[in-house]
Amino acid sequence: MFLSWYSPDALAAALPTGMLCFTLISLFMGTSGYVSTFIAQYIGASRPEKVGPAMWQGIYFSVLGGLLIAFTALFPKTIFSLIGHSPEVQILESEYWVYLTLGGIFPVAQGAVAGFFSGRGKTYPIMWCTFAATGVNIALNYLLIFGNLGMPEMGISGAGLSTFISGLLNFLFLSVLVFTNENNSKYKTRSGWKFDPALFKRLIRYGLP
Numbered sequence: 001m002f003l004s005w006y007s008p009d010a011l012a013a014a015l016p017t018g019m020l021c022f023t024l025i026s027l028f029m030g031t032s033g034y035v036s037t038f039i040a041q042y043i044g045a046s047r048p049e050k051v052g053p054a055m056w057q058g059i060y061f062s063v064l065g066g067l068l069i070a071f072t073a074l075f076p077k078t079i080f081s082l083i084g085h086s087p088e089v090q091i092l093e094s095e096y097w098v099y100l101t102l103g104g105i106f107p108v109a110q111g112a113v114a115g116f117f118s119g120r121g122k123t124y125p126i127m128w129c130t131f132a133a134t135g136v137n138i139a140l141n142y143l144l145i146f147g148n149l150g151m152p153e154m155g156i157s158g159a160g161l162s163t164f165i166s167g168l169l170n171f172l173f174l175s176v177l178v179f180t181n182e183n184n185s186k187y188k189t190r191s192g193w194k195f196d197p198a199l200f201k202r203l204i205r206y207g208l209p
Contacts, residue, residue, distance in 0.1 A: 002141045003159055010156040013092035016083065021100040024072070025107055027209065028065030032058040033111035034207030038199070039119025051116065052184070052192030057200045058112030061207075066105025073101040092156045099160025106167035113174045116189065129173040137166035 003010045035058035042050040072079065076094035085093065114126045140162035147153025154161065177183075184190040 002145045003156060006145050006155060009086075009089050010092055010159075012085070013089045013156060014096055014159060016085075017080075017093045017096045017100065020079075021097065021104065024069060024101075025104050028062070028069065028104075028108045029111040030209070031203065031207035032062045032065065032108050033115050033118075034058070034203060035112055036115035036119035037206070038203070039115055040121075043120055048187050049192070050188075051119070052188035052190070053194070053196055054199060055112055055116045055178070055189065056193050057196060057203050058115060059109055060195055060200065061203060062105060062109035062112050065108045069101050069104035069108070073098045076101075096156050096160045099157065099164050103164035103167045106164075106171045110167070110171045110174060113171065113178050116178050116183075116187070117174075125174065125177050129170055129177075132173055133166045133170035136169055137162050140165060 003014050035054050038054040039051050042048065042054060076097040077090065079097065080090045080093040083090075083093075117123060117125050141159055142148055143151040144154045144158025144162055145156075146158075152158075179189050
């Protein structure tokens with residue numbers, strides 16, 4: 001909405017770029033979020049000590065996925081030259097793409113830590129953290145796109161930076177709730193950090209499309 005007020009070219013660039021990036025991120029986010037299935041199974045089997053290790057495999061997958069997504073930030077001009085938009089729009093698409101893909105790791109990792117709650121049937125923490133991060137995103141868009149309240153006017157780059165920051169905050173908000181002493185004591189959310197090749201392979205096998 002803010003970009004539609006800022007510039008028609010910015011809006012024309014943001015829509016296809018956002019859709020393409022979301023499609024790319026969804027491939028990895030769906031897999032990292034699949035840890036919720038394992039967590040639900042462990043809760044049902046009265047094995048809470050396996051919850052943390054399952055979540056951590058999703059986090060490790062998120063690191064891998066985030067690096068692959070970020071790699072595409074090296075050649076955005078090549079990607080968008082294939083779409084055939086005007087040169088002016090391609091420049092804006094490339095700017096936006098860099099921010100979205102460098103921050104792509106955050107929604108993927110958020111899927112893993114959110115699985116700690118959704119796998120146990122507790123969705124309110126996810127909802128409230130998402131609300132908070134969305135509020136930050138809206139405020140930053142207002143400030144950074146237009147340069148309000150003394151902030152720099154960044155246009156579509158401001159929208160990208162806002163998305164980057166809000167994605168990071170969403171992940172951090174949930175992480176603060178996940179890695180408490182109480183959760184670690186019961187579910188090993190911190191002490192269960194070790195990489196488990198067998199469990200990781202199961203995540204890849206069942207989580208990937």
